[in-house]
Amino acid sequence: MGDMVSSREIGLKIKLLRQQAGLSQEKLAEMIFLTFQQVQKYESGQTTLNILKLQQIAEALQVSVTEFFSSEPTKHVRLSMEEDQLLHAFRRIKNTELRGCILKLVGNINKRTK
Amino acid sequence: MGDMVSSREIGLKIKLLRQQAGLSQEKLAEMIFLTFQQVQKYESGQTTLNILKLQQIAEALQVSVTEFFSSEPTKHVRLSMEEDQLLHAFRRIKNTELRGCILKLVGNINKRTK
DNA sequence: GCAGTACACAACCCATAGTTGTAATCTTCC
DNA sequence: GGAAGATTACAACTATGGGTTGTGTACTGC
Numbered sequence: 111m112g113d114m115v116s117s118r119e120i121g122l123k124i125k126l127l128r129q130q131a132g133l134s135q136e137k138l139a140e141m142i143f144l145t146f147q148q149v150q151k152y153e154s155g156q157t158t159l160n161i162l163k164l165q166q167i168a169e170a171l172q173v174s175v176t177e178f179f180s181s182e183p184t185k186h187v188r189l190s191m192e193e194d195q196l197l198h199a200f201r202r203i204k205n206t207e208l209r210g211c212i213l214k215l216v217g218n219i220n221k222r223t224k
Numbered sequence: 225m226g227d228m229v230s231s232r233e234i235g236l237k238i239k240l241l242r243q244q245a246g247l248s249q250e251k252l253a254e255m256i257f258l259t260f261q262q263v264q265k266y267e268s269g270q271t272t273l274n275i276l277k278l279q280q281i282a283e284a285l286q287v288s289v290t291e292f293f294s295s296e297p298t299k300h301v302r303l304s305m306e307e308d309q310l311l312h313a314f315r316r317i318k319n320t321e322l323r324g325c326i327l328k329l330v331g332n333i334n335k336r337t338k
Numbered sequence: 339g340c341a342g343t344a345c346a347c348a349a350c351c352c353a354t355a356g357t358t359g360t361a362a363t364c365t366t367c368c
Numbered sequence: 369g370g371a372a373g374a375t376t377a378c379a380a381c382t383a384t385g386g387g388t389t390g391t392g393t394a395c396t397g398c
Contacts, residue, residue, distance in 0.1 A: 112288050114279050134344060148387055150346070157386055160274040160355095165228050165293075174226050176290040179279075248375060262356055264377070271355055274386095 118155030125153040127171045141170040232269030239267040241285045255284040
């Protein structure tokens, strides 16, 4: 359920996002109330971030915490109850062709027939 | 971008998910190569998890790491292309009653008519 | 040249992650 | 009822590594 992400990888991501945000190590450091040397350790993976610090950094860099754990840009979607229900039902359909039909049906339901 | 989640909250979530998985503190502990007393500290929020441990726990409990950062029980689901397509189409349907019909249709598609 | 900024690296220190030990709690079974 | 077994709770100790200070280097612009 999602592969392990090493401290090194998360560190690199922090560095990347920090640079994208136009922040120096020192700037970021004071935003999370630490020294810039400590930020260096994070970025190089020398020390392992704990949850609170990671959240502080995420907030400082204006990104979601989940950003650091998704190695690829995987699709994480928040579902309503209704949508969740639909998905579960849809997944129970083993017949591939039938699923295709459902897709076509639902997809064209709003389009006026020519 | 996503509210802070305290160690306490994450701890409670771990406890909940662990129990749902039918695991004792000791079982979980050996899965992550620590003592069960340390698991206790996590669950009670006495010690702050670092990223690696959180990932190990997530893996042991068969959940995504992101699960622990969503304060409300929001459903985060990983979608296939097909499912993603279905959802988008479904959301475009404004008619509430019609959506209900789709749900019923898809939901009963496998059930044999009595 | 020098002053200022941004980053890298080493050595030290102490908070706290993680340990061991004991005890309370809740079963189940005879 | 209580013996035996698991599961959890709490306290005290240990030691790892998170976090600090200190120094050095590279790159600016004046």
